Every structure is written in C-alpha cells, then in structure tokens.
Amino acid sequence: MTFQRARRPEHKRQRYEAILAAARALGTRQGVRAVSLADIAGAVGVHKSALLRYFETREEIYLRIATEDWPDWVQGMRARLAGVAVGSVSEVAAALAATLAERPLLCDLLTHASLNLERNVSLDAARAYKRATVDALAAVAAEIRTVLPELSEDDAIELVGAVNAVAASLWQAAHPPPLMQALYEEEPDLRVANFPFEPTIARLAETLILGIRAR
Amino acid sequence: MTFQRARRPEHKRQRYEAILAAARALGTRQGVRAVSLADIAGAVGVHKSALLRYFETREEIYLRIATEDWPDWVQGMRARLAGVAVGSVSEVAAALAATLAERPLLCDLLTHASLNLERNVSLDAARAYKRATVDALAAVAAEIRTVLPELSEDDAIELVGAVNAVAASLWQAAHPPPLMQALYEEEPDLRVANFPFEPTIARLAETLILGIRAR
DNA sequence: CTAACAAGAGACCGATGTTCTGTTAATTTG
DNA sequence: CAAATTAACAGAACATCGGTCTCTTGTTAG
Numbered sequence: 372m373t374f375q376r377a378r379r380p381e382h383k384r385q386r387y388e389a390i391l392a393a394a395r396a397l398g399t400r401q402g403v404r405a406v407s408l409a410d411i412a413g414a415v416g417v418h419k420s421a422l423l424r425y426f427e428t429r430e431e432i433y434l435r436i437a438t439e440d441w442p443d444w445v446q447g448m449r450a451r452l453a454g455v456a457v458g459s460v461s462e463v464a465a466a467l468a469a470t471l472a473e474r475p476l477l478c479d480l481l482t483h484a485s486l487n488l489e490r491n492v493s494l495d496a497a498r499a500y501k502r503a504t505v506d507a508l509a510a511v512a513a514e515i516r517t518v519l520p521e522l523s524e525d526d527a528i529e530l531v532g533a534v535n536a537v538a539a540s541l542w543q544a545a546h547p548p549p550l551m552q553a554l555y556e557e558e559p560d561l562r563v564a565n566f567p568f569e570p571t572i573a574r575l576a577e578t579l580i581l582g583i584r585a586r
Numbered sequence: 587m588t589f590q591r592a593r594r595p596e597h598k599r600q601r602y603e604a605i606l607a608a609a610r611a612l613g614t615r616q617g618v619r620a621v622s623l624a625d626i627a628g629a630v631g632v633h634k635s636a637l638l639r640y641f642e643t644r645e646e647i648y649l650r651i652a653t654e655d656w657p658d659w660v661q662g663m664r665a666r667l668a669g670v671a672v673g674s675v676s677e678v679a680a681a682l683a684a685t686l687a688e689r690p691l692l693c694d695l696l697t698h699a700s701l702n703l704e705r706n707v708s709l710d711a712a713r714a715y716k717r718a719t720v721d722a723l724a725a726v727a728a729e730i731r732t733v734l735p736e737l738s739e740d741d742a743i744e745l746v747g748a749v750n751a752v753a754a755s756l757w758q759a760a761h762p763p764p765l766m767q768a769l770y771e772e773e774p775d776l777r778v779a780n781f782p783f784e785p786t787i788a789r790l791a792e793t794l795i796l797g798i799r800a801r
Numbered sequence: 802c803t804a805a806c807a808a809g810a811g812a813c814c815g816a817t818g819t820t821c822t823g824t825t826a827a828t829t830t831g
Numbered sequence: 832c833a834a835a836t837t838a839a840c841a842g843a844a845c846a847t848c849g850g851t852c853t854c855t856t857g858t859t860a861g
Contacts, residue, residue: 375857375858376856376857376858377858378857378858378859379858379859407847407848407849408848408849408850409847409848409849419849419850420850420851420852423849423850423851427850428849428850429848429849429850491849
C-alpha cells in the first residue's frame, strides 16, 4: 500500500478491494467462522474501525464476497461444460463437483450465508446477494440443459440447488475443528463422511440426474 | 421446582433435565442461533452461571440435545416404516420427510452441530454426539433396507446422509431472518426455495432412491 | 503555503460466553 | 434440636467480539 490514507476515489477502491482480498485469504485459510474484524484489519494494515467505513458490518464483507463468487462459479461451470458431448451425465456431475471443490470459500459461505450473513446487513446488500444467487442457479441450470436437454428448467434448478445444499453440508463435515480431528484419529469409525469431497459430490450429482430421468 | 438449591442427586437430575427442556423450547421457538445462556437461565429460573455447573459450555447443552434427538429420530422412522409394503419407494421418501419435518429442532441442529457445536465441548460430549450420529444413520439405513432390500448398506447410508444434508440446508432456507422475509415479500422471485419443506424433502428422497436404483 | 475535509486511530459501549468469589440453603451430625 | 458443613447458587468481574463515537492528522485543492 503506497498511501496511508485513501482519499482519492481510486485509492478508496484499492482499499475496498484490499479488504475483500484479505477477508478472502483469511476465510479460505481458517474458515469464515474463525475470522474476526480485527483479523481482517490486521491483514490490511489498518484499524478495525476503518474497515467499517467501507462495509457497514462484518457480515456485509463476506456477503459481498459470496455475491462476487456466484458469477465466478457460473463462469467456471460454463468453461468446464464447453465442448462436453450432449448427454454426458458423468461429465455434468464431474463439472459440478470440480467447480465447487475449486471454490472452498464459496462452499463455506453457502452455510454461513443462510445462517449468519443474511442478518445485520443492509437491504441492498441482501438484495444483491439474493439476486446473484438466483441468477447463478438459473444460469448454471441453463448450462446443464445445453448438455442434458432432456431436463426441464425446473429439474435443472432442482438439481443445482440440491447439489449446492449437499456441498454446503459436506464441506463443513470435511473440515472439522481440531477437537473432532483428534477424535477421528482415535476412533476413525466416528467419521460420518470419511470419503473425499469432490468424488462424493460427483457421485451424488450423477445419482440425482439419473433419478430425475427415471421419475 | 419445589427446591431452591438442588443438593440431592435426584434434584440435580431434575434441574439438568429442566435446563435441557428450556433450551429445547427456546431453540424450537426462536432457533438455536438466537438463544443465549441468559435466555435459558431465565426460563429455568436460575442464574446464568448456575447453568455452567451442569454443562461445561453453552455448546454442550445443544450438543447434548442433538445427541438425544438422533435416537428419537430413529424411533420415529421405525414407527413410520412399520407395516410399509416392501418396495414402496414413495413411502420411504415420505417417511424421511415427515420424520424430519416433525423435528424442527433436529433440523436446525444439523447445521449448528458441524458449524458451531463441535467446538468448545469436552471430548466425551463430542464422542457421544458422533456416536449417536453414526449409530442413527446406520439404524435408519437398516430400517430403509427392510422396505427396499435392493439397496446395499452403503447405498442406504449414502441416501440417509444426503437427505440429512439437504434437510439441513433447506431448513435454514425455509426460516429466513426478518430482513430476508421482508425482501421476499417485496420481490418474491428472489426466494430460492419457495417450496415447502416436507414435500421438497420427500421429492428429493424419492429422486435419490430412483437414481441409486438406476445407476 | 494554507485551509478544509475526511480517513483512520483509539477509546468506548453493549452483548455474550465464561470464571471467580462470597453467601446461604439444604443436609448432616453431635 | 441446634450447630456445623458444604456445595449450589447469585452476582460481580473478565475476555472477546462487533460496532459507535470522537478527535487527530495526512492528503488534497486552491
């Protein structure tokens, strides 16, 4: 940071982005839950109260990140599905799993959004987040339908929503706190989800597609 | 409560149960997230610090409730599936959805357990919770296999786990904070899950079973 | 160079989970 | 029955966190 106080608009923009980048890095490394305002401020090199000139609350920082990551996920799915042969169920399933596995912060935020973030934020921030969410689900559903045209629009959205829901839960299960890690080493059979994240999501997505076709 | 101070073991037991009952009632009414130690203490008619003679931390109270509710869910599924005709996919799906919908606190705790509760608790409490979880999943899977014997044990556990995961996410989505409720009234199309909890879970469970069969 | 403005620091506040300490009610015992 | 004991409990204190307030001072415009 070459400036101490961001007075010009472009500097403020830089600081805004620096806050988001720091929150991203910390959230990815230690989990969103474990990141405090002071942590982010320290990483940016600024006082805690200065952050709140850029975001109304802590929740808005992470809700903003989630809002940004939805379109990024859509892009990832679009790229992953480009050129996939029509009708390839396993490719669609693999794409869903891979693009989510590549975005651990988004998976973490899936849980935090409904539980923690959708509170204590401005109506505008909430609206933007929800808009990004429904748009992303619809866009990914549309991408999937280019590969699997036999799915209806509702079917595709249901598929994407269910995969996201399971990804949220499984991501939390796959990243237990230290206490639980110690317990699992002692008694491995207590681990409910002892399978890796990406293959499990892929398998579930494929099962769902087959089930939708079969009903 | 006819005693002010619980000195005899049976009185202590009563108070322990009273704390759990109060935490249950509050958690069911306002959501686990919104219940503070002082809330529970007030409902029991005791000081906040007195609760911590019975439980090491706030998390242990709700983790204990979750530990108790797993076997209760197994019982619910067992009762619901007794007498169901072998091969009835829709009955199994309906049973999963109905027994979860009847247990809103368990659905809420599904999210909180992995995100919040599995921290700051004693190793014994964590072990008991995990044991109850894996036992319940296995027991429900076994019940389902009596109706759908074509499912392997692994298939059945996978099914139950996935249904729980989606139930956790959908329950949170179905109970948005006031801010989001206001937003949804303004722009209904922003509601991602605008379908009711139980039919959605039933539909998903049925889809999963069909998918497992088809693969 | 100077004046004005607002970014930021630091003190402060309120809520919450948790700990500490003194009190006193319930039980036990002489 | 009275006195002694002891641990359950209340209340105060503490730590941490998100968030507010106020004042300082670096930055920019004129």
